[in-house]
Amino acid sequence: MTDRSEILSNASSAALFAYGTLQIDAVLATLIGRIPPTTPAQLPGWRVVRLQGRPYPGLVRDDAHTAVGLLLTDLTPDEWRLLDRFEDPDYELEQVTVQTGAGAWVYAWPKEFEDLEWNLRAFEAEELPRYVTRCAAWLERDRNRV
Numbered sequence: 001m002t003d004r005s006e007i008l009s010n011a012s013s014a015a016l017f018a019y020g021t022l023q024i025d026a027v028l029a030t031l032i033g034r035i036p037p038t039t040p041a042q043l044p045g046w047r048v049v050r051l052q053g054r055p056y057p058g059l060v061r062d063d064a065h066t067a068v069g070l071l072l073t074d075l076t077p078d079e080w081r082l083l084d085r086f087e088d089p090d091y092e093l094e095q096v097t098v099q100t101g102a103g104a105w106v107y108a109w110p111k112e113f114e115d116l117e118w119n120l121r122a123f124e125a126e127e128l129p130r131y132v133t134r135c136a137a138w139l140e141r142d143r144n145r146v
Helices: 004-009 025-032 077-086 120-126 128-145
Strands: 016-018 038-050 057-072 092-097 103-108
Touching: 016 038, 025 077, 025 128, 038 103, 057 103, 077 128, 120 128
Parallel strands: 016 103
Antiparallel strands: 016 057, 038 057, 092 103
């Protein structure tokens, strides 16, 4: 695990590999107020899995799989800090290399998980409106905290 404060201090030049809810424009727009530049990306040796009792997924090492997601670029340091506060504290921020050779940071899941794939399209169809409402409520609490 890498010290998040060190990463976040130099974050404006780093990409974030988004494999779950941060791939969704409505979630990004709710949290950071904009859609940053994105590039489709694949991450060999990793798998996106369901997490027990959570609508969002985890990313776990698995040599037999390749995770599909987006590289988010041009995030400001403030956006990085906000996303870091938003992410479950159980995630570990790790540096990875996507299939194109580009470096990125990713929120990896170090704990137990369901041995089932997380499905982005199913999430969008079944959970997205409630999740965006939840994100907006979290953002309001976060603003009042600061």
